[in-house]
Amino acid sequence: MNSWLMRKSLVVPIFAVTSLLLPVGGMAQAAAVRGDEARPTMRTQVVILGSGTPVADPERWGPAVAVVVNDRAYLVDCGPGVVRRAAAAVEKDGIAALKAPNLDIVFVTHLHSDHTLGYPDLIFSPWVLGRTAPLEAYGPHGLKKMTANIEKAWQEDIRVRRAGLEQANATGYKVNVHEIAPGIVYRDENVTVTAFPVKHGIWKEAYGYKFETKDRKIVLSGDTAPTDEVVKACDGCDVLLHEVYNPHGNELNDRHWKEYFRTFHTSPAELGDIARRAHPKLLVTYHQVLEGLPEEDLMEQIKKEYSGEWVSGQDLGVY
Ligand SMILES: [Zn+2]
Ligand SMILES: [Zn+2]
Secondary structure, eight states: OOHHHHHHHHTSOSSOOGGGGSSSSSHHHHHHHTTSSSOOOOSOEEEEEEOOOSSOOTTSOSSEEEEEETTEEEEEOOOTTHHHHHHHHHHHHOOGGGSGGGOOEEEOSOOOHHHHTTHHHHHHHHHHTTOOSOEEEEESTTHHHHHHHHHHHTHHHHHHHHHSTTOOOSSTTOEEEEEOOSEEEEEOSSOEEEEEEOBOTTOSOOEEEEEEOSSOEEEEOOSOBOOHHHHHHHSSOSEEEEEEEOTTSGGGGSHHHHHHHHHHSOOHHHHHHHHHHHOOSEEEEEEEEOTTSOHHHHHHHHHHHOOSSEEEOOTTOBO
16 A cells, blocks of 8 residues: 555544544535535634654644634644645645635744744745735744744845835735733634643643634644643543654653653553543544654554544544
């Protein structure tokens, strides 16, 4: 089996739940997201743009997820390739909210490079492609400084595009940065977004996010060691996206790396405990640290630990 087919086959949930084979919900919604003449869906969708880690895995791009509500996409993190991955979701499922000029809001979990290398991409590419609204960026302290440095690094590009024949607009490359604290950080007619603190090693600030819309509650763990904050935020949520690592990796024989994983990430046993207490309707693993082993090895371990509905999240998977 070639790797593409292999990857596609893994999109199918372990515990075959017919409705999950559709993007979300029934046939009408499936038609809608494919853009077959039906009106846009009202149902909240979770689209994994990148389920990866720092590993340069061609099948798993940098961490980025979109929560799509009423034709607006709310991004969580911006790993490498985020704008092109969004374009891929437009092509695959007709999700117009993910067209580049429409990408105008992001919630950053923490400032690790794997989660932010696509930040300049998200600032500049949609602008070059016609976005006039500034990007609204929410995240930990330090995001302002990072943003200012990015703008400085690309200042000559901004000057040339604006002053030259490209006639780029004067607003779309700007960023309104909102450095946040735990609690409700954003609200509009579609969604209320709550940030909660998670435990990611020595990072002073790392967040998970809860999205509450009219029809669904979606929780993303971000990168974290096990924390009750996820259990509290989910509390029977519709979809819980949670990170996980494979403790069978060779690196784990090394005391230093074992300690790293114990304090920065979540093992299958710990994930099982969290999920049992959080009781999500659907658990989706993402940011799977595979440690060079086949995905099936990690999946087998999770299967032993958790008997609820779950699926190993894949790039461009819609949940
Ligand atoms: Zn990460
Ligand atoms: Zn991280």
